[in-house]
Amino acid sequence: MYRFLFFLFFLFLNLNVLAQPHAGHNMNSGKAAPPSDQSPHSSQSKDDARIAVNVPLEQQTRIGLKVSKVEKRDVVRTIRTIGTVTADETKEYHFHTKINGWVEKVYADYVGRRIRKGEPLFDLYSPDLVTTQEEYLEARKQRDPTAQEIAKAAIDRLLLWGVPPSEINKLKSSEKVRTAVTFVSLADGFIASKKVVKGMYITPDMELYQIDDLAHLWVVVTLYEYDVTTVSVGDEVELRLPYDPDVIIKGKINYLFPEIEAETRTAKARIEIDNTDQRLKPKMFVDVELKKDMGMSLLIPEDAVIDTGTRKIVFVKTGPSSFDPRKITVGPRIGNEVVILSGLTEGEEVVTSAHFLIDAESKFRAVLQTDNVASPGHSGHSTK
Numbered sequence: 001m002y003r004f005l006f007f008l009f010f011l012f013l014n015l016n017v018l019a020q021p022h023a024g025h026n027m028n029s030g031k032a033a034p035p036s037d038q039s040p041h042s043s044q045s046k047d048d049a050r051i052a053v054n055v056p057l058e059q060q061t062r063i064g065l066k067v068s069k070v071e072k073r074d075v076v077r078t079i080r081t082i083g084t085v086t087a088d089e090t091k092e093y094h095f096h097t098k099i100n101g102w103v104e105k106v107y108a109d110y111v112g113r114r115i116r117k118g119e120p121l122f123d124l125y126s127p128d129l130v131t132t133q134e135e136y137l138e139a140r141k142q143r144d145p146t147a148q149e150i151a152k153a154a155i156d157r158l159l160l161w162g163v164p165p166s167e168i169n170k171l172k173s174s175e176k177v178r179t180a181v182t183f184v185s186l187a188d189g190f191i192a193s194k195k196v197v198k199g200m201y202i203t204p205d206m207e208l209y210q211i212d213d214l215a216h217l218w219v220v221v222t223l224y225e226y227d228v229t230t231v232s233v234g235d236e237v238e239l240r241l242p243y244d245p246d247v248i249i250k251g252k253i254n255y256l257f258p259e260i261e262a263e264t265r266t267a268k269a270r271i272e273i274d275n276t277d278q279r280l281k282p283k284m285f286v287d288v289e290l291k292k293d294m295g296m297s298l299l300i301p302e303d304a305v306i307d308t309g310t311r312k313i314v315f316v317k318t319g320p321s322s323f324d325p326r327k328i329t330v331g332p333r334i335g336n337e338v339v340i341l342s343g344l345t346e347g348e349e350v351v352t353s354a355h356f357l358i359d360a361e362s363k364f365r366a367v368l369q370t371d372n373v374a375s376p377g378h379s380g381h382s383t384k
Contacts, residue, residue, distance in 0.1 A: 049366040050325040066353035067317050068301050072346040075294040083221040085284040091213035093187035099161045100203050101126030104180040111194050115185045123180040133177045189213040219271040221288050228267045230292050240287045298340040304350045315358050317349040
């Protein structure tokens with residue numbers, strides 16, 4: 001039904017064309033009529049050719065034709081997206097021992113627990129630790145230089161195995177072998193992963209803890225492909241929590257990932273934020289807003305642009321009833337408008353409504369004109 005009505009409307013719109021005398025049938029002369037100055041460009045295909053059209057004022061009213069002026073103003077592009085909070089990978093600490101042994105006691109005993117640098121993690125019994133402590137104490141009793149070298153080597157070996165200086169000081173002060181040596185955390189943060197349990201046998205290749213410093217976090221955001229060229233490292237952003245939009249958290253983009261995801265045609269960017277108040281937690285979602293100053297730019301409504309597949313055009317009002325097709329180059333989209341890089345000047349008027357009807361009329365006239373130019377011999381008909 002809608003196709004039939006559109007066909008009738010299109011036919012009505014072009015009656016004035018069909019009613020004109022055929023350019024090839026000159027009733028007064030046997031010479032062919034000269035081609036129009038607005039004939040389609042020779043490099044364009046027949047289907048893509050367009051020429052200027054005239055639409056009477058009363059017909060403009062009937063079809064709801066509207067125009068909008070090309071404006072030049074200072075443009076601020078706003079990009080809104082979603083980000084996922086993650087731990088700062090440069091602030092992660094993975095704890096391994098450098099010696100074999102059995103866990104006697106666990107102090108840091110659950111995931112999520114806050115741990116401070118120097119706090120105990122677990123007690124470890126290792127025959128090698130016991131033997132080295134005994135070697136140190138025996139050498140310490142001797143006064144000769146060789147024995148002192150042996151004692152120093154024993155202490156160095158304990159340090160290389162990761163025995164905390166506090167445990168070594170206890171050994172020196174008490175002069176007693178400690179069968180279970182306490183190992184401590186080497187970083188502040190929260191326990192993100194825990195593999196150690198009481199009584200287990202551990203080796204250097206086993207990761208016992210992962211400790212994340214959540215005072216400094218990353219937010220990984222998703223950007224559409226057409227936004228990537230706008231965003232730069234160092235751009236300031238604002239983050240809001242979905243459940244508390246009044247709270248604004250400032251951050252900066254510190255890294256743009258080097259590839260586009262093929263399935264979603266999106267890219268990733270990373271934001272650094274301080275989180276000393278522990279307001280944000282890893283895996284949380286946040287709303288991200290970035291504002292980019294684009295400077296003075298020409299803008300037209302997005303609805304005015306016709307995308308033919310090979311180029312983008314608009315119809316420019318050049319007189320009360322005349323409209324010319326114009327090829328344009330567009331930049332980024334700003335809300336419901338687009339930035340014009342070339343093809344238009346400030347103050348010109350472009351069609352924003354019913355332009356597809358104008359486009360159909362323009363293409364139809366271009367086809368007729370092309371056919372007339374291509375068949376000059378047909379214009380030799382005369383009544384004389």
